[in-house]
Amino acid sequence: MTETWDDINEQVKADWKADTTPFERVYEIIEQTHDGQSAAEIAERALVSEPTARRHCKSLVNTGFAETEQDGQTTLYKRNSDRVLMSRIRELREEVTRSELLDSIQEMKAEIRRYEDRYDVVSPEELAQQLDADETGGWDDLTAWRTTRQNLAVAQAALAYDEASHQLAV
Numbered sequence: 001m002t003e004t005w006d007d008i009n010e011q012v013k014a015d016w017k018a019d020t021t022p023f024e025r026v027y028e029i030i031e032q033t034h035d036g037q038s039a040a041e042i043a044e045r046a047l048v049s050e051p052t053a054r055r056h057c058k059s060l061v062n063t064g065f066a067e068t069e070q071d072g073q074t075t076l077y078k079r080n081s082d083r084v085l086m087s088r089i090r091e092l093r094e095e096v097t098r099s100e101l102l103d104s105i106q107e108m109k110a111e112i113r114r115y116e117d118r119y120d121v122v123s124p125e126e127l128a129q130q131l132d133a134d135e136t137g138g139w140d141d142l143t144a145w146r147t148t149r150q151n152l153a154v155a156q157a158a159l160a161y162d163e164a165s166h167q168l169a170v
Contacts, residue, residue, distance in 0.1 A: 013047060022048040026056035027065075036069045036076025085154070092158040093165075101159055108152040115145045124149065 016025065025046035033042070043053035057077040060066035067080045092101070119138070121127045124145045131138045 017047050022046065022052050023056050023059075026053055027060065030057065030060055030066045030077060030079050033078045034081075036071065036078045038071075038074050038076055042077060085157075088154050089158045089161050092154065093162050096158075098159070098162060101155055101162075105152065105155050105159065108148050108155065111148050112145065112152065115141060115148075 020028075025048060026042060029037075029042050029046045037045075039054035039057055040050050042057060043050040046053055048056075057066060061068055061077070064080055064083055066077050069076050069078070096104070115124075115127075116122055118141070119127050119130070121130065124142050127138065127142050127145070131142065
């Protein structure tokens with residue numbers, strides 16, 4: 001069975017390489033990279049040479065899509081989190097009406113209050129300190145709470161962005 005999976009993985013890689021350019025593959029890898037990775041690591045994942053990965057990573061840094069950090073002598077590349085956040089805010093603003101956004105914000109606030117009441121804590125971090133390792137349901141709730149809190153922050157930012165845009169247009 002392992003041989004079949006290896007064959008499938010190799011076929012997927014071959015198809016990806018045939019259907020995309022080296023730049024597109026490096027872009028996709030950077031887009032998924034939260035923690036910095038070296039050009040060599042990106043090259044391996046993107047199926048390109050290290051110099052090609054480095055060249056495309058530098059281009060992505062120059063456009064603001066990626067950013068760098070140093071780990072000793074090694075330059076690490078990752079997606080620019082501010083740019084990703086602004087893209088999410090703009091997408092939300094364009095895809096959802098103001099009324100839908102306000103309703104969603106109220107629903108997320110209510111969901112957060114339910115977590116606070118259920119666990120008698122004020123944050124997911126406080127809950128994490130109280131959970132035992134085998135409390136699967138609690139850890140699932142912790143993850144959902146964090147996700148809801150992040151989504152709420154993005155929704156509130158989209159609402160503020162929308163308001164600021166309207167004020168600047170006046």
